[in-house]
Amino acid sequence: MNQENVRVRFAPSPTGFLHIGGARTALFNWLFARHHGGTFILRIEDTDRKRYVPEALDYLLDSLRWLSLDWDEGPEVGGDYGPYFQSERLELYHKWANWLVENNYAYRCYCTPAELAAMREEQRRRGLPPGYNRHCRYLTPAERAAKEAEGRSYVIRAKMPLEGSTTVYDLIRGEITFDNKTLDDFVLLKSDGYPTYHLANVIDDHFMGITHIMRASEWISSAPRHALLYRAFGWEMPKLAHLPLILNPSGKGKLSKRKKQAGNEEILVNVQEYRDAGFLPDAVFNFLANIGWSYDGQTEIFTREQAIARFDIKDINSTAAALPFSKMEWLNGMYIREMDLPSLTAALLPFLAKSLGRSEETLAGDERLPQLVKLVQERIKRLTDAADIIRFAYVDHLAYEAKNLVAKKLTPAASLAALQEAIRRIEALPAFTEEALEMTLRDQVAASGLKAGQLFNILRWAVTGQKVAPPLFGSMAALGRETTLRRLHEAAQRLADLVAAVPS
Numbered sequence: 001m002n003q004e005n006v007r008v009r010f011a012p013s014p015t016g017f018l019h020i021g022g023a024r025t026a027l028f029n030w031l032f033a034r035h036h037g038g039t040f041i042l043r044i045e046d047t048d049r050k051r052y053v054p055e056a057l058d059y060l061l062d063s064l065r066w067l068s069l070d071w072d073e074g075p076e077v078g079g080d081y082g083p084y085f086q087s088e089r090l091e092l093y094h095k096w097a098n099w100l101v102e103n104n105y106a107y108r109c110y111c112t113p114a115e116l117a118a119m120r121e122e123q124r125r126r127g128l129p130p131g132y133n134r135h136c137r138y139l140t141p142a143e144r145a146a147k148e149a150e151g152r153s154y155v156i157r158a159k160m161p162l163e164g165s166t167t168v169y170d171l172i173r174g175e176i177t178f179d180n181k182t183l184d185d186f187v188l189l190k191s192d193g194y195p196t197y198h199l200a201n202v203i204d205d206h207f208m209g210i211t212h213i214m215r216a217s218e219w220i221s222s223a224p225r226h227a228l229l230y231r232a233f234g235w236e237m238p239k240l241a242h243l244p245l246i247l248n249p250s251g252k253g254k255l256s257k258r259k260k261q262a263g264n265e266e267i268l269v270n271v272q273e274y275r276d277a278g279f280l281p282d283a284v285f286n287f288l289a290n291i292g293w294s295y296d297g298q299t300e301i302f303t304r305e306q307a308i309a310r311f312d313i314k315d316i317n318s319t320a321a322a323l324p325f326s327k328m329e330w331l332n333g334m335y336i337r338e339m340d341l342p343s344l345t346a347a348l349l350p351f352l353a354k355s356l357g358r359s360e361e362t363l364a365g366d367e368r369l370p371q372l373v374k375l376v377q378e379r380i381k382r383l384t385d386a387a388d389i390i391r392f393a394y395v396d397h398l399a400y401e402a403k404n405l406v407a408k409k410l411t412p413a414a415s416l417a418a419l420q421e422a423i424r425r426i427e428a429l430p431a432f433t434e435e436a437l438e439m440t441l442r443d444q445v446a447a448s449g450l451k452a453g454q455l456f457n458i459l460r461w462a463v464t465g466q467k468v469a470p471p472l473f474g475s476m477a478a479l480g481r482e483t484t485l486r487r488l489h490e491a492a493q494r495l496a497d498l499v500a501a502v503p504s
Helices: 020-035 056-066 090-102 113-126 141-150 197-207 217-233 271-276 281-289 304-310 326-338 341-356 360-364 369-376 383-394 412-427 434-448 452-464 472-479 481-501
Strands: 007-010 039-042 106-109 155-158 165-170 174-179 187-189 212-216 239-243 260-262 265-267
Touching: 007 020, 007 212, 020 039, 020 056, 020 212, 020 239, 020 271, 020 281, 020 304, 056 271, 090 106, 090 155, 090 187, 090 197, 090 217, 155 217, 165 217, 165 239, 174 217, 187 197, 197 217, 212 217, 217 239, 271 281, 281 304, 281 326, 341 360, 341 369, 341 383, 369 383, 369 472, 383 472, 412 434, 412 452, 412 481, 434 452, 434 472, 452 472, 452 481, 472 481
Parallel strands: 007 039, 212 239
Antiparallel strands: 106 155, 155 187, 165 174, 260 265
């Protein structure tokens, strides 16, 4: 393979958010191009005007950028083979659709929507397979002239062979043979002047010099149509590789294009949902690369550079793969733990700002934030997890019930005494550090006969107001001496009120 000549494309339709299956297709094409030092092209297939969503283009581009799947040619970067929007290439499609008609590989079909509906109803009534009955294929020149004289609109249909078979070679699946009798005379150019996918992608792939087409397996049935078009035009067909279908996590059925629930588990199905749910782009990249492709059969976590160096089409599995969503949080947690503190803090800022009701600028200027982030780094699996854990540091008053301050197997009075001793020790500390706090409080446990869990549970509720919080000593150090002592004194007063309320 001449590595310099590899040219692949990702050609999404701007109809909504980028589905995770489409993202996997883009990723595999990108890896293949980068592995071979080739070109990764982004082409926008926007000819289906009924389904076109103007803002979807921004969703697509933003999602690809978020995953760092940079394109060498396409929207915003240009290239020598543009335009890269199919809606801007209509003249080219018309030229070659008419060429097919003139050379007897296609024909104009004048059937009206009402006639087509009546045909389909007759097929249903007689139990015949659906598909165009080729009525206009056999019109005489006079009949065609009459249709033209009526001013009827038309579509252009491919004239498929009626006998024999068509074989295509797939780099993943080997030879696939199709009986030509099963192929219908499909539409190439619609009555509105826009091409169908089948015509546009064949013409564009040829004129953009595409060498390899990696696309989802649901397009396998289109392969003979495209092969016959290439044959009609006399063009060399790019090499094909149909990627394995992505199934629901249960392994039953194709992954939906909408968010679903699998039992109690939320299943995210588009890239925007993964970003909003607090997943890291590198983790999602790694996650997608593992669906249908294996790094070495054992390694689950690898860098982009390692994936580029290793990627080979022969390692792609032809079998449909279930979405291993249950692994996503684990994988994301692993990536979070490997991040340096400044990078993790920056990644957390948008999520913290939204949840805590503060601006990113205010949070970024809080000198306590790096300490707090360090405390949660080992404890979160999503970026969205952090806010609830460190919320205690961003509230003026803690809301919890006084009974939470009563340690297990201790009375309110005993709990109050333990808390008061802790306050005395903390106030006497010359240095308010995590290490000093831990030393003096563990000394208290040893001297008092309390269990560590009893004292630390009292202090955790007093300082954070939360059952689940970061490590106690780090939390106190992050809050600082003044805030910590104020909260401890407030807790002591709550306990005192509770003791007073208990009849003697």
